[in-house]
Amino acid sequence: MRGPRTPRGRVLLVLVLVAAVTVFTATVPLLRDFFDLRVYYGTVHMWVRHGGRIYDYQVPGTAYGFTYPPFAALAMLPLAPLDRHSAIAASLLANLAALAAILRILAGPDWRRHGWYRWSLCLCLLALFEPLRDTFSFGQVNLVLLALVLGDSWLLATGRARWAGAGIGLAAAVKLTPALFIGLLLLAGRRRAAALATAVAAAATALAAWADPAASRFYWTEALWDTSRVGRLGYVSNQSLQGVLARLGETDRPLWATAVLLTLCVWAWRTRGAVKAGDWTAAFALTGAAACLVSPITWVHHLVWLLPSFAVLLRAGHPRIAGALYAVLCTSVVWLWFDDSSGIGGFLGSNTYTWITLGLLLGLPTGQPPVLRLPLARSTSVRSTSVTAPAPSPESPAATAGPGQPQSSAVCDVAAATGAGGDVCRDLGVSPSSEPTGSTRPAASKPQSSSSRASSYTVNPPPA
Template structure:
């Protein structure tokens, strides 16, 4: 190709080197994929879809054998269902699947949730970047321990994150009529996302916070209607029994209580003080970010 030069004549421009560049990028991505695959297959502990086994066994026992949600235990262990009753209602489709199919569906759902999370976080401008950037990003994320555990345990964390970020997208694009519904559903499945209702309040998004609260309450009421005994047991007993989720000092427990347990500090006053201090710092930072 030719074009004007500064001296008034023409200059020769190099031909587009896209194929050569794309070939090099493809080779780099393939090498990284191979390295990440080798790492994840040999170095980290594989979790054997343990949490998915809990969900699957609980739902099958409840739907097909008349068992109680919080009585089920994975064979050979003391671990059972720890989420609110609405989570079991939301997971009822597992009752239609075999174990292998459940694992495949779990992987596909988590991959779809991860794609949605990346799409929201990237933003409109950054979504137009080349395919290889996304491939490199996925390789790096595959090394991220919480993400690996979510896939290999068969957990629901990515789905809940996608629901919360969907509300964020609705709010930032001016389509906030139903903003908060995703956060409410996430909070009804697992208690941790309740924190994001507080974040909506700190950000001055009172309508979205109200929608999230209403959806969470409605979903919880639906679960109470579906299984009153399970709801009564969860909110009065199971919720307060920390032994149901495993040892506090287990390395994967990254909560403040887990950290203190590994340091040999199990006193409630110290834990409560640490939680209060953390919430104060979080509220201050969140308020500044919203402003």
């Protein structure tokens, strides 16, 4: 079924979708009341204005405080002179800017050809994506970190590798999970970029240690190893391998370490293949999925790291698979097993997002021809495609773009000569509350789902 073709019809459809999305997000998911932003804001204010210690702050009425490395608190110092409402506005603007950068990078240099209509539909769909709407509602920082990391992907893919690695280093200094992308750079043989990322992360960490030696000492020797500060491993929002094992009652570290090691082996194998094919978008998407799996705690809002995977699926010509997986991640389905995740149904259902992440790691297509890749290489010449043009002859002259023929048409001519024209030309558009994550369940009177609580990261489960 095709959408409206007239400008008036398209404007009307977009307005209807915006209204529907607004009603949905305002009434169905539980709002998070910018809880994580309240943690950042309160920590910075107590540290700067009242001389308190970073890791002593707790949101009033809760047991939750700052859990990131000390450099993260240093990076959030701009919150200190702001009032609460201004801090919320700054958080929303920062996340919107980060989202715009992410979409621009994933769409590639031809992003303008999608037009306002397609981008409007895309934004409506993104507003339904549970990890994304929770990131905004919590006031989280993962979108900003993803933008920093994908910035390095863009630098590598476009041949501007001089500063590649700086974004990864900053992201790793704020949260530890993005450090896996340094491993990606090493696998790819990009030693200079890996060294730069390591140096930036080390310099940022050293700067934080100079600013507050006691906080750095406490974090690296105590807080880092105490997962109870972050939340219960078995909480249904934890969609990592550790969360799966915890919900099964398996808390042995050797078992989790084995699962992590196997996952990293699969990641290294698949990522090397993507890098060998020059497919940086897929390599970064695979690394984001692996990071979500191996992290001890991956709250649902952390799954914004899967956004590059959906771009890869669309680019590879799998819109139905991408749409089905994306739709599941919009449903908050894991919360059906909020109270009880026992049995085979609980094992499968409560870990739905983990299975999706694992499936993406195992099956994400890689090595697409450069003409289909996002972002594209600098040159869109015939030579940049993976098809080889036949030698010109009097009967079959070389396919080159003339003054009135666009370059993409010339690419299609060459691709058609090798039997790959259909797919290439088609893609070129040339004709031949305070829960740790969102829940769609209505607010209940019990403490676990009541908006009166500040958070429930470490709420004890209800008795069986």
